[in-house]
Amino acid sequence: MFMFTLKSLDPIDYRQKTRKSSLILIVVFASLGMGLASLLVIIWGSPGGNNFRLNLLGVLLGLLVTLLLVKLVFSKQPFMQEAIYGWHLKRNLMRVTNKMHTIKALAATNNPEALKLLRFYHLALEQMHRLEGDDTALLELKVEKLATEEQMQGLNLPTHINYLDPAWLATLEEQTP
DSSP, rough: OOOEEEOOOHHHHHHHHOOOOOOOHHHHHHHHHHHHHHHHHHHHTTTSSOOOOOOOOOHHHHHHHHHHHHHTTTSSGGGHHHHHHHHHHHHHHHHTTTTHHHHHHHHHHTTTHHHHHHHHHHHHHHHHHHHTTTTTHHHHHHHHHHHHHHHHHHHHHHOOEEEEEEEHHHHHHOOOO
């Protein structure tokens, strides 16, 4: 596992760039799917016959090639960086969310790792909502975020947690009965 660090991104710029990368991927997939389906029908299809299976195979091959392009080529391109960051942000939020019942229980006992995880979760979730323009969810998060921050300050723990250390999750698993 790697340490994930929150980046400072402009929400408007983020949304524009992720829309652009999504549009590029849609065009690539549609072109590959239709092109491969047509090619398969030309090679093995029967005129006036049912070529549904060949069309479906072409679309599935187009999807597979698109996924390979994303993994091997596009992920290294500048136009995909915001989309990849968003994916990593959501993936790391899910890692914490999956253990939230344990984290909250241990945070109530002033466990430092649990409090750090909870603080990272609040900051990462706040960033995700800002990037996606979800102002309503930001209001709902505010009270819990401030309570955790005050609890950490009372224990003299740092409150600027802009990263997720996998060791915190490992420590948490060791402490769980």
